[in-house]
Amino acid sequence: MSSIHTNTSAMAALTTLRNINNSLAGTQNRISSGLKIESGKDNAAYFAISETMTGDSRIYKAIDESLTLTQNSISAARLGAETVVDLANDFVERVAFAQGGTAETRGDVQKELQELVARIATTISQATFNGSDLVNSGATVTVVTGISRTSGGSISTTSVTFQQQDLGAIHSALAAIDLTAASTTALMETLLQDAESALGAAIASATAFGIAEKSVEMQKEFLGELTDRIDAGIGSMIDANMEEEAATLQALQVQQQLATQALAIANQSPQNILTLFR
Secondary structure, eight states: OOOSSOOHHHHHHHHHHHHHHHHHHHHHHHHHHOBSOOSTTTOHHHHHHHHHHHHHHHHHHHHHHHHHHHHHHHHHHHHHHHHHHHHHHHHHHHHHHGGGOOHHHHHHHHHHHHHHHHHHHHHHHHOEETTEEOSBOOOEEEEEEEEEEOTTSOEEEEEEEEEOOBHHHHHHHHHTOOSTTOOSHHHHHHHHHHHHHHHHHHHHHHHHHHHHHHHHHHHHHHHHHHHHHHHHHHHHHHBOOHHHHHHHHHHHHHHHHHHHHHHHHHHTHHHHHGGGGO
16 A cells, blocks of 8 residues: 555665664774774673773783883892992902012002992992982882782782892991901901902892892783783774774665665655556
8 A cells, every 4th residue: 555644665764774874883983993892882791891901901011110110220239239249359359369468568459459449339329220229228128010800809919029238238348358457367367258258248139139130020021911911802802803894884885875775766656656646
């Protein structure tokens, strides 16, 4: 039955065209934004998960930046400790040289030792980074290395610790060594033992800083890879597949043209009724 009040064919064609236009708008939006999920209305579960993971990724990146400062501080301290080791080695060598020397020889060597002690003091004062001094104390340093999130949603931080090294004590021990004051062979041997002990402490400090720096470096590498994995996981959930969207766009454009033509044909139906009255 034909009616001039209700054109069911046009209504059906219009509904089809409206649906196609909505799909086309969605596809164009995904192509322009590069995202298939922009809000909770697109996919509530994926949106919630991706937002949480995005927050974790930002936290890890902030921690990684903080670890960079810590690594630089440890690196500066390690360089200072290794320099002190070199200077302490020279110191021990000069004390050993003076063991069989005369009082005059010892006086000349003592001047060399004083110069070495002064260089050690300068090295210690410069072995800092951005005001962070790790070489004048034996305190424990705690460094945040990441976060841990439970299935219940609670979050806590993870950390590592390392010891500061008191290079100042090594400097004091070497500065106390006085060859003119040693009147016997036994006292000279004692001074050599003291110098050797200070050297051992310097080596231990440099080793400790090396271990701490390596630990922080490995954690930074892990955080970098972990952040990449998290970002990739977020992308797999919310990023649009551009190849698929491009193909869908072309298909919808063809459907839109066909639906427009179908609507035009349906709108011609009332005009055909006029032929009945000719």
